[in-house]
Amino acid sequence: MLTRRPHGSTRMPRSSRKRNITAITLLLFGTLILVICLCEDFIDPHIFSFQIDVRKDDSQTKPPMKVNSYVYSWPRCQQNMSAANVNGFSSLPDGVKDFLYYQHCRHFPMLLDLPDKCGGADKSAEVFLLLVIKSSPVNYERREVLRKTWAKDRLYNGVWIRRIFISGTMDSGFEKERLNKLLELEQHEHNDILQWDFHDTFFNLTLKQILFLEWMERNCPNARFLLNGDDDVFANTDNMVTYLQSLKDNDGSKHLFAGHLIQNQGPVRWAGSKYYVPVQVQKSDSYPPYCGGGGFLLSGYTAFVIYNMSQSIPIHPIDDVYMGMCLAKAGLSPVSHLGVRTLGWHIPSSKVDGYDPCFYKEVLLVHRFLPAQMYLVWHRIHDRNLKCGGSMISNCNF
């Protein structure tokens, strides 16, 4: 296993700015992180994204460089047939059966790689905020709009934001090939996709997460912070950078795991639910504290610790819960930020436009946006003429 390099040596001098920054921190604290869910469905992880400009010139002609060739050629992981011997196996839903058959599988061949996304492992400290967006192959429109809006690869406030989408495969036969071809085309144009050859299902999202962390340790070990989230959230990445820069430890070398905190929950035992986790998967009736998977922020240090812990924790099908398990094992806690809500976005009256840009100027993350709304709101919050009276957020009931 690689060891994480110490942070700080290659970082911009920022210590002199720290005090001023600390002063505005408290202000930002209350308003910056806000995870709002416009729907009921609050644990719904879906995408990661990243973008690289490296190799853009010859990207039309050359396939992605394969510098870590061993990751491209894992033998097919075999189904664990004795999983079927557990009590009551035959009455479990197919998704759960599948999960149990393949729970032990942690390595799959890579189809699309981004070895230079962070400028190589050595230069990866220059990435301040890595956007890691879970995206299924079919979600082309979502990726396209994110590339043009909050997930744009860019320099903001003097630091780099980079985007990576993480994906598996879908369907089989020519349908699978067609979607793979689509991702390959996108990769040639945008250089922002990591894809592995496993079935991209809800219960495989933890696997996706672990594969990403393994990739990160190899290719981007010193990125300062990560936003881990879905491809249907609206993330105010400008505000995230400002918020992260305002932290006392803003070089990613200390523990940070922040989002919509969920506590005192346990597995859903109702078989009809998307989140159904039967006793055959988890006996215990409780989950450790975790942050809703729609979007959470973490430091590079914490990503590394989670990856390390994951090596000795069996895969749990709900990916955000699994992050909580890894944190708990490391003795670390996720934190909630004031205003981080996944459930409570309540627009005070039907006369108020739920997509009023003033709502989104102050937030960090809002769950569930359609591509067109994403595009519109992102542009409207950057409109120099936008005038917002006071805090829209504080006028809302959560």
Ligand SMILES: *[C@@H]1O[C@H](CO)[C@@H](O)[C@H](O)[C@H]1NC(C)=O
């Ligand atoms: C296969 O499943 C059985 C029953 O759940 C379990 O005891 C065993 O450890 C599993 N094997 C692997 C390789 O995961």
Ligand SMILES: *[C@@H]1O[C@H](CO)[C@@H](O)[C@H](O)[C@H]1NC(C)=O
């Ligand atoms: C996860 O992916 C593997 C490899 O494609 C697949 O065999 C398995 O059925 C998937 N698991 C679930 C729960 O979908």
Ligand SMILES: *[C@@H]1O[C@H](CO)[C@@H](O)[C@H](O)[C@H]1NC(C)=O
């Ligand atoms: C990684 O985990 C192992 C135990 O699983 C522990 O001994 C080691 O110190 C950890 N490394 C770091 C850097 O956390």
